[in-house]
Amino acid sequence: QSVLTQPPSASGTPGQRVTISCSGSSSNIGSNYVYWYQHLPGTAPKLLIYGNNQRPSGVPARFSGSKSGTSASLAISGLRSEDEADYYCAAWDDSLSGSYVFGTGTKVTVL
């Protein structure tokens, strides 16, 4: 079962800003980096954010990540129709010997 909690859904109109939260604990988010992945059904998941707030080359600047204590968030500004997807946070967990944990996932809908 997921140890990182995300809201099941989020939505916005084109151009709006959407924020997705990710709540963990001291053994995962509190002591390790947070990563964010975008997943469109039927395709390979894609890395959006690494190291809490770093964007890989090719990821638009309208995607941004942040972390505070045992929580993290992903913001999508200037929402576009192609951003409609599932988003997952992830982190290594020190209490689960070498385990990587994903969040419960958030479905973003562009209205």
Place this chain on the structure above:
Amino acid sequence: EVQLLESGGGLVQPGGSLRLSCAASGFTFRSYAMSWVRQAPGKGLEWVSVISGSGGSTYYADSVKGRFTISRDNSKNTLYLQINSLRAEDTAVYYCAKGTTVTTEGWFDPWGQGSLVTVSS
């Protein structure tokens, strides 16, 4: 260009076994950890296992420990996942993903397209 191609999925009866493969190209395979992640129908992503670049370190999710075995053949640039004692709840698309260092840390990118495993009688 990094490419990861999974194979070996299919329909298997409960209690059966299966070996998934992930053929890698476009990078120095032995220099990177590799991981398996799965997604059951209608569910979220679930991390399954990770192996270091040398193959000397392996870790598993509690849900698969004792039944799944991750391995790699660096001479063939191929990652494997041996799945035994299959259960209905193992039905999922299995993705392989490339790590960022030789050790089991960091993030996973890119990912393969996935291989579907269906456990049913």
